[in-house]
Amino acid sequence: IYYEDVKDPKVKFRADNKADIQLELEQKQTSRLDILLGILPPVDNTQRLQFTGSIDVALLSPIRRGELLEFKFEKLTQSSQQTRLALMLPYLLRTPLRLSGVFDLLKQNEDFQNQSLDLAAQYDFSPFLAASFYLNTKNTRLLGESLIDTSLLDLPQLDSRRRMLG
8 A cells, every 4th residue: 555545535416427535545654674683702712703683574565666675684593594586567668567575585694595586477368357477486405414414425416406487
């Protein structure tokens, strides 16, 4: 929602059996910025201070075209981090073409890393008919050998890749 009502709507009936609706609206701020920072003290003398935190940014319609830009980063423990970047562009170049994308990254210690990418395009022919295309890819990699015994396996065998089109 980009606007909020200031006064109740008014309806005026015309002589040609039609009506005009009058709305008094104010722009509403819908974007957000949340930042949380923390410090983890060292466990012993060989470690340094660790910075942790969370950044969450969502910009809704920053250039007044209905677009959405999101960025999220979390490092709540010293052993993991998560990142998300999302973008949605409706009515690209003043056409009914909509593009969107989401990138996710999760890294857990030195054990594994997950990457995910979703891309989509949609063309609206009418309010009830649209054609869409999407690409979804997900990769999982085992970074270290601390989770399981890999002495009998080739490390690349534990990696995973998935791609989907539609």
